[in-house]
Amino acid sequence: xxxLEFANLLFPDVKHDIAYYxxxxxxxxxxxxxxxxxxxxxxxxxxxxxxxxxxxVNQKFARQTKDSVFYIRIxxxxxxxxxxxxxxxxxxxxxxxxIKINEGVIGQDKEIGNYGPYTQSKRxxxxxxxxxxxxxxxxxxxxxxxxxxLTNDHNVQIAAKERQGYYGKWAHCRNISIDDAAERIKNGExxxxxxxxxGNYSRKIKHKDLIRGETEFPEHDIDIPIIKSDNLPxxxxxxxxxxxxxxxxxVIRGEEWYPSMPLHIQLFNLFGFKPPKYAHVPCxxxxxxxxxxxxxxxxxxxxxxxxxxxxxxxTDTILLYIxxxxxxxxxxxxxxxFKEKGQVNVNDFxxxxxxxxxxxxxxxxxxxxxxxxxxxxxxxxxxxxxKTLAHAKIYNSSFATILEKDIAYSKKILGIERGGVxxxxxxxxxxxxxxSCWYMFDELFNARELNYQFQNISDKNEIEKxxxxxxxxYFDGNDDKDTWFEKIKKLSEEFGYxxxxxxxxxxxxxxxxxxxxISTVLRVVFTTxxxxxxxxxxxxxxxxxxxxxxxNKAKL
RNA sequence: GGCUCCCUCGUCUAGCGGUCUAGGACAGCGGCCUCUCACGCCGUAAACACGGGUUCGAUUCCCGUGGGAGUCACCA
Numbered sequence: 001x002x003x004l005e006f007a008n009l010l011f012p013d014v015k016h017d018i019a020y021y022x023x024x025x026x027x028x029x030x031x032x033x034x035x036x037x038x039x040x041x042x043x044x045x046x047x048x049x050x051x052x053x054x055x056x057v058n059q060k061f062a063r064q065t066k067d068s069v070f071y072i073r074i075x076x077x078x079x080x081x082x083x084x085x086x087x088x089x090x091x092x093x094x095x096x097x098x099i100k101i102n103e104g105v106i107g108q109d110k111e112i113g114n115y116g117p118y119t120q121s122k123r124x125x126x127x128x129x130x131x132x133x134x135x136x137x138x139x140x141x142x143x144x145x146x147x148x149x150l151t152n153d154h155n156v157q158i159a160a161k162e163r164q165g166y167y168g169k170w171a172h173c174r175n176i177s178i179d180d181a182a183e184r185i186k187n188g189e190x191x192x193x194x195x196x197x198x199g200n201y202s203r204k205i206k207h208k209d210l211i212r213g214e215t216e217f218p219e220h221d222i223d224i225p226i227i228k229s230d231n232l233p234x235x236x237x238x239x240x241x242x243x244x245x246x247x248x249x250x251v252i253r254g255e256e257w258y259p260s261m262p263l264h265i266q267l268f269n270l271f272g273f274k275p276p277k278y279a280h281v282p283c284x285x286x287x288x289x290x291x292x293x294x295x296x297x298x299x300x301x302x303x304x305x306x307x308x309x310x311x312x313x314x315t316d317t318i319l320l321y322i323x324x325x326x327x328x329x330x331x332x333x334x335x336x337x338f339k340e341k342g343q344v345n346v347n348d349f350x351x352x353x354x355x356x357x358x359x360x361x362x363x364x365x366x367x368x369x370x371x372x373x374x375x376x377x378x379x380x381x382x383x384x385x386x387k388t389l390a391h392a393k394i395y396n397s398s399f400a401t402i403l404e405k406d407i408a409y410s411k412k413i414l415g416i417e418r419g420g421v422x423x424x425x426x427x428x429x430x431x432x433x434x435x436s437c438w439y440m441f442d443e444l445f446n447a448r449e450l451n452y453q454f455q456n457i458s459d460k461n462e463i464e465k466x467x468x469x470x471x472x473x474y475f476d477g478n479d480d481k482d483t484w485f486e487k488i489k490k491l492s493e494e495f496g497y498x499x500x501x502x503x504x505x506x507x508x509x510x511x512x513x514x515x516x517x518i519s520t521v522l523r524v525v526f527t528t529x530x531x532x533x534x535x536x537x538x539x540x541x542x543x544x545x546x547x548x549x550x551x552n553k554a555k556l
Numbered sequence: 557g558g559c560u561c562c563c564u565c566g567u568c569u570a571g572c573g574g575u576c577u578a579g580g581a582c583a584g585c586g587g588c589c590u591c592u593c594a595c596g597c598c599g600u601a602a603a604c605a606c607g608g609g610u611u612c613g614a615u616u617c618c619c620g621u622g623g624g625a626g627u628c629a630c631c632a
Contacts, residue, residue, distance in 0.1 A: 042632055078631050147630080154629090163558050164628055192630050218559070228630040235632045259560060259627040282562090283626080292625065324581090328569055331581055357569085359562045360625060367568070367582050377595085417594085426594045455592085488591070501590075519591035531593035 043086025047093035071104035127233040193227035210279035312430030381415035
């Protein structure tokens, strides 16, 4: 039996040859400068921060370069990890981010573009065609080793402190003759297809990475599986076939792939294909017991994008922070942009491979919070209202109902100290809104157990007099802010408190306190809180009727 | 264990032989401003892992040590 006959025995369903696919998926007609990038997630039904990170960086490089293409490929060759509606859920979750997809999978069973199918489970025959070619060249062979035998070898290698893997004397099936192998296959023995690696471990291979520069690795000499017993390809083989056929120019992926560079280069060389340019980005880590480790979806709740959705942290903020971690010059640009334009769009920034670091970075929630506060402070009242409502509808329906009851009123509350030169920066997430302004809604105010946080003035009698005097003599919902404040000052004087804080500080013994103490009393009686946004706005929005009710409710 | 990468304030980093008594941002602390908080402003504390070279000179170059990370599956 010759190689070709043997290959036909191994791959009876393969109808075409490599040339057929070369022709079917011709090189893209794009300018030299254009990039073709991709993200290739596995549909595990769980959107990981690392996936967003990968989507962002691949998409951004394409988006910022004219005529470039960013496509999505679904890597679903692992049946064990497959989840019902995984693709739909993935695409739904990613849709909240400002990620522009040009091609590939855009939804469950929905694809666009001429280089498909973009779902690996639908490309079986293509992979087998390429594997078959290797067999005809004597560069791949069937392996009949059992899982037990492999595990056993693995353990022996560890015990003997030998390099692990299927190579050299450990590659038991490498030298089985074609005729013997054919016989065993005809007898129904189970097998996988392995690469017959031409590599020599004692030789070095050089590789240039867009981020990490040039490094030298030993040549890859392990006979890795290329086609699994389920007839689907392994990652490495699918990477070769897909990125070549889909004409990817830049493979931007996590640094966990860096060690497999020698293998991937070898694979491309075997077929005489030009490898894509590679860029290995540092991974997101987290600190644990004083050391860094990769963000894990099992252990770290903040690794799941759902964590941010639940809190209501804006997705734009996550992108902003990712860009910040990615490019060291981002922050300067961000600050400048923020100062000049009052808001920042991450797409206006130019990501640069040269500015990407090489070591993994800690994902810092506090920094993210800071960015979120700044970001939300730049939004208009309508935007804040809409996003708060959208969040509440999913995660806090009772608050959503309250917000929608009187939309104009709700917007006024959210609009306090918003806009202008020094907007409030106290909200880092839309999920925090209820807690920051609950006292403005009667439904919430009346439902809660109230805890009045009085400060310097705590004498009930004094408080009662101050409040009733304010309401009867001074309050007027039509006052402008200056008039309002002038009245608070008068009220202070009337009760023996300094009208200015400075005045009090210069001569503390002459007063019972100062205007700040008086306004604090009003603030606490009306809201129970000693820290709120502008009291003038609050009293104006609440109105005299409700202010009186609240004065009564305070049981003074 | 093999291979590869990394090592500047707590964190993200600037730095590419003299500009470094090491700069910025977040977090911390103190103050100012102020009706409270937030904002803003000002200030403060905080780092070149260690040891050898090379050099007139090393955060920067080389070697070693230490530490950390990633990877070594019919997972991607």
